[in-house]
Amino acid sequence: MSASTDFSVAITGAGLSGLCLAQYLTRAGIDVHVYERDPGPFVRRQGYRIILDRYGLAALRESLPRPLYRLALATGDEPGGHLRFTDRRLRDAFTITFKDDPHETRQVDRLTLRSILQSGLDGRIHYGRAAVAVDNGGPAGLRLRFSDGSAAAATVVVGAEGVGSALRAQLMPDADPADTPMAGIYGRSPLWRDGASVIPDALRTSGVLSIADRPGSAFFFTSMRFGESPREAFSRLAPGSYAPTGDDYVMWALLLRRDELPPGVRGDLRALWHVAARMSIDFHPLVRRLVDTAELDATVLNLFATGRRPHRWAVPRATMMGDAVHVMPPFGAHGGNTALRDAALLGHRLVEARRNGTSVEEAIAGYQDEMVPYAFHAVDNAARLMHRLTGGAAAPHWVLTRVLPRLHRVTVPEA
Numbered sequence: 372m373s374a375s376t377d378f379s380v381a382i383t384g385a386g387l388s389g390l391c392l393a394q395y396l397t398r399a400g401i402d403v404h405v406y407e408r409d410p411g412p413f414v415r416r417q418g419y420r421i422i423l424d425r426y427g428l429a430a431l432r433e434s435l436p437r438p439l440y441r442l443a444l445a446t447g448d449e450p451g452g453h454l455r456f457t458d459r460r461l462r463d464a465f466t467i468t469f470k471d472d473p474h475e476t477r478q479v480d481r482l483t484l485r486s487i488l489q490s491g492l493d494g495r496i497h498y499g500r501a502a503v504a505v506d507n508g509g510p511a512g513l514r515l516r517f518s519d520g521s522a523a524a525a526t527v528v529v530g531a532e533g534v535g536s537a538l539r540a541q542l543m544p545d546a547d548p549a550d551t552p553m554a555g556i557y558g559r560s561p562l563w564r565d566g567a568s569v570i571p572d573a574l575r576t577s578g579v580l581s582i583a584d585r586p587g588s589a590f591f592f593t594s595m596r597f598g599e600s601p602r603e604a605f606s607r608l609a610p611g612s613y614a615p616t617g618d619d620y621v622m623w624a625l626l627l628r629r630d631e632l633p634p635g636v637r638g639d640l641r642a643l644w645h646v647a648a649r650m651s652i653d654f655h656p657l658v659r660r661l662v663d664t665a666e667l668d669a670t671v672l673n674l675f676a677t678g679r680r681p682h683r684w685a686v687p688r689a690t691m692m693g694d695a696v697h698v699m700p701p702f703g704a705h706g707g708n709t710a711l712r713d714a715a716l717l718g719h720r721l722v723e724a725r726r727n728g729t730s731v732e733e734a735i736a737g738y739q740d741e742m743v744p745y746a747f748h749a750v751d752n753a754a755r756l757m758h759r760l761t762g763g764a765a766a767p768h769w770v771l772t773r774v775l776p777r778l779h780r781v782t783v784p785e786a
Contacts, residue, residue: 379402379404380402380528381515381525381527381529382529382531383407383502383528383529383530383532384408384531384532385409386485387714388531388710389529389531391430391435392531392692394491395715398436399718399725404525405495406515407498412485412498419559419669420622421708422477423476424475426708426709427708427711427712429712430711431443433718434714439488439490439491442490442604443487446479446597447477447478447480448598449478450477452476453466453468453469453577454469454577456582457782459582460654460785462782464582480615486605486613486615491612501518502516502532502537502538509522513525513688513689528686529689529690529692530542530692531691531714533693533698534694538691539695545682548679548698549676551677553629553757554626554627554628554629554673555626555627555672555675556624556670556671558669559665560621562618562621563619569621569657569661570594571657571783573782574782579593582761588625588627589626589760590624593621594621597617601615602617623658625650625662633646643670644665655785657783676700677750678699690717694710697747697749699749699754700754709745709749712745721734
């Protein structure tokens with residue numbers, strides 16, 4: 372379907388939600404362009420594996436051409452699995468079990484999913500373009516201005532460039548996110564060593580949150596096994612598209628308080644790794660082995676924040692999606708799914724407006740009215756779970772680390 376050029380959408384940020392919306396609009400024949408501040412598509416690490424829930428999977432199903440949706444399922448890990456909460460010695464406290472349904476849950480590699488979402492958008496993604504402001508006026512109604520002095524005309528502007536969005540202060544002037552006391556040092560380690568998995572079979576389909584004896588500290592890890600080699604699957608379903616290597620791995624994260632980070636450690640990969648190594652000494656030997664075998668260049672620091680509800684949208688034909696509006700701590704696996712849900716919802720509203728002849732302003736207002744309640748319900752849930760698992764309340768922490776683990780057998784021996 373050829374794109375209609377009398378109605379155009381400019382998206383800032385080539386992350387999951389921005390690319391998902393671009394796919395949705397492109398399929399509907401709407402002229403859409405994505406502007407990304409990074410100089411290229413894979414110049415920095417942008418996360419590891421994510422769990423797609425029914426909202427995330429539904430958004431991909433609605434937005435992607437069928438071969439690309441099948442590619443996301445084919446390269447993902449098996450559906451279902453568990454989230455185990457344990458003490459620092461990996462003794463179970465309690466477990467959450469996910470539905471064993473390929474349309475309800477799927478574990479996918481973020482880089483692979485991003486490659487899938489870029490497929491077919493040739494000429495529509497523009498790198499090295501950092502958005503700074505939106506102006507009223509221009510041939511299409513709005514002008515999106517960039518840091519290099521250039522501008523792009525568009526009927527609609529969508530800010531999707533993450534928590535560091537330069538547009539948020541203008542579009543949502545009352546909704547800067549709030550810092551939390553918590554941070555995470557993320558890492559990645561090979562899953563296979565000498566032909567054997569470093570993750571025991573008992574934890575094969577589990578994510579594990581190991582809670583330290585001391586409140587405010589925990590360690591999370593899970594394995595990412597590709598259902599089909601990305602290179603083979605891309606060759607079969609999206610020939611010509613970039614396929615990541617697709618080596619199975621373990622992603623992990625040390626959760627700690629911000630005030631425990633040494634000064635100047637941000638951006639120093641080796642220093643971050645040393646913090647993770649030092650603070651994981653008292654955990655199970657499996658945890659220590661994961662840190663010891665980590666790929667140094669994959670180390671990432673994430674300072675957790677929570678979004679604030681917007682009460683005023685300053686530009687009626689401009690809106691925002693994903694972490695740019697509702698960043699949340701990574702507890703509950705809601706962040707990526709909520710961002711994808713935003714993209715499908717906004718795409719649907721814009722396409723319906725074009726089809727029915729209703730106003731763009733009405734379509735965007737309808738999206739915002741529906742998005743804010745579900746998104747900030749997820750933000751509140753993630754913040755509550757973070758506080759419950761890492762906060763200073765003595766009784767819940769004592770139950771999680773002392774009482775419940777004594778009621779379960781040892782899942783992973785320490786030998």
